Amino acid sequence: MKNLKLTSLNGGDNKRTVVTVGKVKIGEDFVVIAGPCSVESEEQTIRTAHKVKEAGADMLRGGAFKPRTSPYDFQGLGLKGLKILEKAKKETGLPVVTEVTDPRDVSWVCEYADVLQIGTRNMQNFSLLKEVGKIDKPVLLKRGIYSTLQEWLNCAEYVLAGGNPKVILCERGIRTFETYTRNTLDLGIVPSVKEVSHLPIIVDPSHGTGRLSIIEPMSLAAMAAGADGILIEVHCNPCKALCDKDQAMPPDMFAGLMKKLQALRSCMNEINQDKKNRPSRYSETP
Amino acid sequence: MNLKEIRENIDLLDSKILRLLNHRMELALMAKRLKPQIEDRERERELLDRIGGNWKGLINAELIERIYIEIINESKNLQQKDNKLIAFQGEHGAYSEVASRKWNSDLIPVPCSGFAEIFEGVTSGLYDYGIVPVENTLGGSVDQVNRLLINTDLNVVGAVELLIHHCLLTLPGTDYREVSAVYSHPQALAQCRYFLARNKLKPVQHYNTAGAARMLAEKKLKGSAAIGSRLSAQLYNLEIIKEDIEDLDRNVTRFLVLSKEENREEGDKCSVIFSTEHKAGTLFRVLEVFARKNINLTRIESIPNEPGSYAFFLDFMGSNKDDKVVKALEEAEEITTDFKLMGCYKERKVV
Numbered sequence: 001m002k003n004l005k006l007t008s009l010n011g012g013d014n015k016r017t018v019v020t021v022g023k024v025k026i027g028e029d030f031v032v033i034a035g036p037c038s039v040e041s042e043e044q045t046i047r048t049a050h051k052v053k054e055a056g057a058d059m060l061r062g063g064a065f066k067p068r069t070s071p072y073d074f075q076g077l078g079l080k081g082l083k084i085l086e087k088a089k090k091e092t093g094l095p096v097v098t099e100v101t102d103p104r105d106v107s108w109v110c111e112y113a114d115v116l117q118i119g120t121r122n123m124q125n126f127s128l129l130k131e132v133g134k135i136d137k138p139v140l141l142k143r144g145i146y147s148t149l150q151e152w153l154n155c156a157e158y159v160l161a162g163g164n165p166k167v168i169l170c171e172r173g174i175r176t177f178e179t180y181t182r183n184t185l186d187l188g189i190v191p192s193v194k195e196v197s198h199l200p201i202i203v204d205p206s207h208g209t210g211r212l213s214i215i216e217p218m219s220l221a222a223m224a225a226g227a228d229g230i231l232i233e234v235h236c237n238p239c240k241a242l243c244d245k246d247q248a249m250p251p252d253m254f255a256g257l258m259k260k261l262q263a264l265r266s267c268m269n270e271i272n273q274d275k276k277n278r279p280s281r282y283s284e285t286p
Numbered sequence: 287m288n289l290k291e292i293r294e295n296i297d298l299l300d301s302k303i304l305r306l307l308n309h310r311m312e313l314a315l316m317a318k319r320l321k322p323q324i325e326d327r328e329r330e331r332e333l334l335d336r337i338g339g340n341w342k343g344l345i346n347a348e349l350i351e352r353i354y355i356e357i358i359n360e361s362k363n364l365q366q367k368d369n370k371l372i373a374f375q376g377e378h379g380a381y382s383e384v385a386s387r388k389w390n391s392d393l394i395p396v397p398c399s400g401f402a403e404i405f406e407g408v409t410s411g412l413y414d415y416g417i418v419p420v421e422n423t424l425g426g427s428v429d430q431v432n433r434l435l436i437n438t439d440l441n442v443v444g445a446v447e448l449l450i451h452h453c454l455l456t457l458p459g460t461d462y463r464e465v466s467a468v469y470s471h472p473q474a475l476a477q478c479r480y481f482l483a484r485n486k487l488k489p490v491q492h493y494n495t496a497g498a499a500r501m502l503a504e505k506k507l508k509g510s511a512a513i514g515s516r517l518s519a520q521l522y523n524l525e526i527i528k529e530d531i532e533d534l535d536r537n538v539t540r541f542l543v544l545s546k547e548e549n550r551e552e553g554d555k556c557s558v559i560f561s562t563e564h565k566a567g568t569l570f571r572v573l574e575v576f577a578r579k580n581i582n583l584t585r586i587e588s589i590p591n592e593p594g595s596y597a598f599f600l601d602f603m604g605s606n607k608d609d610k611v612v613k614a615l616e617e618a619e620e621i622t623t624d625f626k627l628m629g630c631y632k633e634r635k636v637v
Binding site: 079104105107108110111112 | 462463481484485486527528531
């Protein structure tokens with residue numbers, strides 16, 4: 001791919017990027033980021049944070065600034081939401097991932113969050129990308145809803161070229177002719193990214209499918225495809241969620257998913273151990 | 287002005303009226319210390335005549351008198367209670383006040399404009415206690431206070447180590463994106479330098495942290511913020527945009543509590559002050575006394591007294607009820623001049 005000076009793997013010459021957030025190493029461990037779609041109240045966020053922590057999540061997600069399709073939908077709590085996330089972090093110790101939508105907010109969101117998310121609608125918001133290129137906090141870059149791998153990596157290139165090497169890619173489904181699911185989760189992109197780039201990639205099956213019943217199988221599939229983690233929307237009371245309630249997972253179901261992921265992880269470790277013994281074109285240099 | 291603006295002004299005046307009333311009550315409590323009895327009919331009559339006499343405003347004289355009779359009654363109520371006053375330097379909301387509340391929340395903190403005023407006031411009996419900062423991990427020792435400590439007869443009856451947490455404060459409803467100037471004491475601004483730089487905020491010096499918060503509230507400065515304590519946010523009805531904005535988390539200020547009375551409770555720390563003769567090894571011999579008795583020193587400070595002569599402050603762990611400490615004090619006194627045990631007290635650490 002052309003012009004990907006910093007994001008490409010260069011035929012295996014570059015070392016794979018590992019992004020460290022607190023104790024979590026994204027690109028090395030399989031990380032699970034979970035939490036509500038949006039921060040609705042202190043009670044809802046902190047309760048959900050405790051639940052996902054109990055189930056074994058590594059990080060907390062939650063939106064304070066919500067880019068919504070309709071201007072009349074809940075737009076997020078803004079600064080108040082950031083303060084709630086900070087409190088949830090203090091109580092649970094979970095690092096916080098939250099979306100930033102406006103270049104003017106970047107420095108402020110950095111004061112509260114550990115990882116800044118660039119949402120699917122803002123993937124090609126170049127002034128925002130330039131702004132997060134200046135910070136020293138990791139950036140979770142979601143794939144644009146109509147974007148090709150090349151376009152996506154070019155956006156990551158903006159952040160790296162700005163001076164911030166800590167980029168995590170996140171596949172969240174793309175728009176196809178299929179209407180049964182909210183988006184089409186493109187898991188083929190996971191090994192594709194691994195072939196051409198050194199950046200870690202995680203998968204968001206909540207937005208990728210938009211259907212609660214499909215999130216679990218696709219989470220497992222993401223792990224099997226070699227993703228570095230998943231991002232799951234969990235709500236302590238899904239039917240009351242102000243945003244994306246059809247894909248909000250109740251905490252007990254999330255705990256069940258975590259158990260299955262653990263079982264699959266040991267399977268995957270075994271398989272990969274086997275793979276390591278065979279020579280591979282893309283094998284990492286030790 | 288539209289209705290919203292008028293109401294904002296009314297809210298502002300109400301909070302000012304409350305603060306002024308509070309100030310008036312503080313003065314009444316101080317006046318009690320200086321008059322023979324609480325009841326003073328002559329003064330009350332004089333006060334009511336003066337206030338009502340020349341008044342040409344909207345409120346009628348009768349109402350003014352009714353309001354003032356209520357205020358005077360409440361002053362007398364407060365005067366009757368055995369309230370203890372603690373003087374601190376600065377304005378309400380200052381970190382010294384935060385420390386005084388942590389030391390003893392039953393005391394009434396009274397603001398003073400300067401450190402000398404605190405020492406004088408406690409000595410004359412206007413206040414029961416005074417609280418003064420002696421050192422800060424980032425700013426060093428507070429010279430002015432140390433000088434006053436050399437010449438005072440007051441006792442040290444307590445100490446507080448306060449971890450300073452700064453907050454960014456704005457008028458309620460301010461959009462944080464509009465904030466450009468940040469007012470505070472130069473030390474507070476310096477302690478948040480990286481935070482200000484990261485968010486492209488311009489530091490503006492003010493004489494006092496709590497004073498900056500009050501000015502922000504009273505002048506309703508749009509596009510501005512102040513750095514101050516959580517307490518000042520509550521007192522001046524400001525919104526906390528961000529807590530803990532200090533660059534380093536080792537920002538500790540140590541305060542001493544002074545009183546005319548000696549501390550009667552068991553202490554775990556002592557403060558002494560002394561001078562030594564201008565001869566080789568005199569200071570060493572004093573320190574040796576403590577070292578041989580295995581007494582842990584926590585602070586040593588030298589203050590130039592006159593040219594070539596120094597006063598030394600020494601703090602150490604131990605109680606003056608302990609034989610080892612008593613012995614050390616006796617031995618040290620013999621080999622020094624102007625030796626004085628300033629007090630034995632409990633040190634409180636507040637995070």
